[in-house]
Amino acid sequence: MAKEITKRSENYSQWYLDIVKKADLADNSAVRGCMVIKPNGFALWENMRDQLDRMFKASGHVNAYFPLFIPKSFLSREAQHVEGFAKECAVVTHHRLMNAPDGSGVIVDPSAKLEEELIVRPTSETIIWDTYRGWIQSYRDLPLLINQWANVVRWELRVRQFLRTAEFLWQEGHTAHATQAEAVEETLQILDIYTRFAEDYMAMPVIKGVKTPNERFAGAEETYCIEALMQDGKALQAGTSHFLGQNFAKAFDVKFVNENNVEEYVWATSWGVSTRLIGGLIMTHSDDDGLVIPPRLAPVQVVIVPIPKPSPEIGEAAEKVMKALQSKGITVKYDRDDKNRPGFKFAEHEMKGVPVRIGIGLRDLENNQVEVARRDTREKNTVPFDGVADYVGQLLEDIQQNLFNRARQFRDAHTSRVDNFDDFQSLVETPHPEWSESWGGGFISAHWDGTTETELKIKELTKATIRCIPLDAEEEQGRCILTGKPSKGRVLFAKAY
RNA sequence: CGGGGCAUAGCGCAGUCCGGUUAGCGCGCCUGCUUUGGGAGCAGGAGGCCGCAGGUUCGAAUCCUGCUGCCCCGACCA
Numbered sequence: 268m269a270k271e272i273t274k275r276s277e278n279y280s281q282w283y284l285d286i287v288k289k290a291d292l293a294d295n296s297a298v299r300g301c302m303v304i305k306p307n308g309f310a311l312w313e314n315m316r317d318q319l320d321r322m323f324k325a326s327g328h329v330n331a332y333f334p335l336f337i338p339k340s341f342l343s344r345e346a347q348h349v350e351g352f353a354k355e356c357a358v359v360t361h362h363r364l365m366n367a368p369d370g371s372g373v374i375v376d377p378s379a380k381l382e383e384e385l386i387v388r389p390t391s392e393t394i395i396w397d398t399y400r401g402w403i404q405s406y407r408d409l410p411l412l413i414n415q416w417a418n419v420v421r422w423e424l425r426v427r428q429f430l431r432t433a434e435f436l437w438q439e440g441h442t443a444h445a446t447q448a449e450a451v452e453e454t455l456q457i458l459d460i461y462t463r464f465a466e467d468y469m470a471m472p473v474i475k476g477v478k479t480p481n482e483r484f485a486g487a488e489e490t491y492c493i494e495a496l497m498q499d500g501k502a503l504q505a506g507t508s509h510f511l512g513q514n515f516a517k518a519f520d521v522k523f524v525n526e527n528n529v530e531e532y533v534w535a536t537s538w539g540v541s542t543r544l545i546g547g548l549i550m551t552h553s554d555d556d557g558l559v560i561p562p563r564l565a566p567v568q569v570v571i572v573p574i575p576k577p578s579p580e581i582g583e584a585a586e587k588v589m590k591a592l593q594s595k596g597i598t599v600k601y602d603r604d605d606k607n608r609p610g611f612k613f614a615e616h617e618m619k620g621v622p623v624r625i626g627i628g629l630r631d632l633e634n635n636q637v638e639v640a641r642r643d644t645r646e647k648n649t650v651p652f653d654g655v656a657d658y659v660g661q662l663l664e665d666i667q668q669n670l671f672n673r674a675r676q677f678r679d680a681h682t683s684r685v686d687n688f689d690d691f692q693s694l695v696e697t698p699h700p701e702w703s704e705s706w707g708g709g710f711i712s713a714h715w716d717g718t719t720e721t722e723l724k725i726k727e728l729t730k731a732t733i734r735c736i737p738l739d740a741e742e743e744q745g746r747c748i749l750t751g752k753p754s755k756g757r758v759l760f761a762k763a764y
Numbered sequence: 765c766g767g768g769g770c771a772u773a774g775c776g777c778a779g780u781c782c783g784g785u786u787a788g789c790g791c792g793c794c795u796g797c798u799u800u801g802g803g804a805g806c807a808g809g810a811g812g813c814c815g816c817a818g819g820u821u822c823g824a825a826u827c828c829u830g831c832u833g834c835c836c837c838g839a840c841c842a
Contacts, residue, residue, distance in 0.1 A: 271791095299834080301831090351841095354840060355840070355841070390842095421841070421842075422840095423840075423842095424791095424838095424840060425838090425839095425840080426765095430817080431841070435842075437842075503842095505842090506842085507842070539842075540842085541826065541842055542842095543842055552783085572801095574800080575799090575801075607800095607803085608799080608800045608801095608803080608804065609800065609801060609802070610800085610801085610802035610803050610804085611802085611803045611804090612802095612803090613801095613802050613803080614802070614803045624803070628801055630801075631801095638801080764841095764842090
């Protein structure tokens with residue numbers, strides 16, 4: 268059926284790369300580890316960004332922009348923070364080039380060495396908290412609720428398009444609060460926003476949880492996250508929200524005077540989601556025929572294909588359908604290409620993930636109808652011409668809901684409760700030929716003794732890590748699957764991206 | 765940074781071992797005709813510093829030396 272897309276069951280990671288390529292989302296670039304996001308991919312990102320931006324603003328946040336470069340000394344102010352990021356920083360050392368004396372091109376001008384080297388931001392806590400010092404004096408200046416849309420650079424050794432690139436686009440929120448309780452509340456509020464976005468827009472079910480100390484963000488007191496399960500049984504960290512305590516306030520000396528005229532350090536949060544979400548969206552819904560995009564995020568929700576090719580009569584009918592759909596706020600595109608045949612276009616639009624396709628042919632014009640095909644199930648229906656807009660409007664909602672239900676069923680079917688280490692190992696090591704040769708084993712809910720030592724040992728033995736301690740976990744007496752020591756609740760394990 | 769591989773048309777590859785006409789093939793691209801309700805067929809056409817720099821030779825994509833870049837596997841990670 269689909270040409271040139273590797274089957275998921277044969278080679279999942281090749282399938283993933285094929286989707287990115289065939290759906291025309293991104294290209295490799297001349298710079299190792301950095302990708303070019305093509306118009307189709309960027310349109311998807313814009314829709315995600317715009318929706319998140321609306322949600323942030325609705326909850327009182329505002330946007331600002333901070334510099335790309337961070338003085339090297341800033342990074343080392345917070346000890347944990349620098350340790351976490353030091354190994355993946357791009358560093359600017361000079362500010363000028365010159366012609367090579369031997370005429371072989373340009374070289375770095377040795378006389379243009381910077382007094383203090385600059386780091387290309389891997390995240391912006393340091394430069395932002397250095398700035399906040401000047402903005403915050405009184406409790407009346409709080410809370411400070413700021414978000415920025417930006418690019419960051421983390422010099423990763425192994426990269427995969429969207430999932431892990433040396434440069435990526437994201438949003439990073441950085442808030443400042445007068446009390447610990449308020450900062451914690453903010454952290455959780457953002458986690459809810461991320462959850463709503465993932466589930467209601469991306470149709471990607473997620474588990475809300477808190478990270479173990481070992482997986483915590485460098486410099487955070489507590490890291491909350493949402494974790495999703497991909498089709499190959501591996502987990503994807505889809506978003507994080509950190510309670511930073513007073514760590515950055517102390518490192519950058521950000522104090523305020525409270526209502527009682529007492530000076531205190533400010534409480535902080537930071538939180539982010541990135542273009543990685545696009546990778547998550549691909550690996551949640553797409554199939555062997557190509558990309559599947561949930562309607563609420565699809566740059567083109569409906570495409571109209573003239574059969575056999577564009578003509579004045581079909582164009583006229585298509586125009587009416589487009590107007591009717593547009594009046595309901597539906598994004599629709601008419602495929603005017605007169606070179607390729609219908610079959611080719613059907614396959615192409617499926618590959619690109621357009622949720623709904625409408626076929627209009629001469630036969631349809633005679634019968635006063637159109638053919639409507641949905642991407643998620645590939646079902647086709649004949650619909651009377653006059654009822655198209657209502658039908659499609661409802662269909663888009665059905666698809667959105669169906670994608671979420673399908674993904675949730677998949678996740679639930681591949682979430683296991685395990686009570687001994689043998690079962691644990693067999694789950695993460697047994698391949699799943701239907702879904703993926705490199706099957707990760709799904710989510711595994713198991714008891715853990717609470718120590719980093721045990722966590723690392725399990726990782727070493729199985730490659731599975733603790734994705735999170737679910738927020739809704741029930742208290743339950745049990746024994747650690749590795750050490751047999753007592754445990755008060757289950758945590759969620761998985762192999763992760 | 766360790767281990768393995770690759771570099772030839774826009775993309776994917778053959779040719780390299782064993783040097784020798786004008787460097788091929790598939791896809792894509794351009795033109796024309798016939799087609800067109802699930803990835804069309806035929807005919808014609810365009811497109812190459814064979815990664816870079818040296819060397820050996822009458823002659824190098826092919827042999828030698830040195831670079832450079834990329835990919836895969838591991839260590840690090842949203």
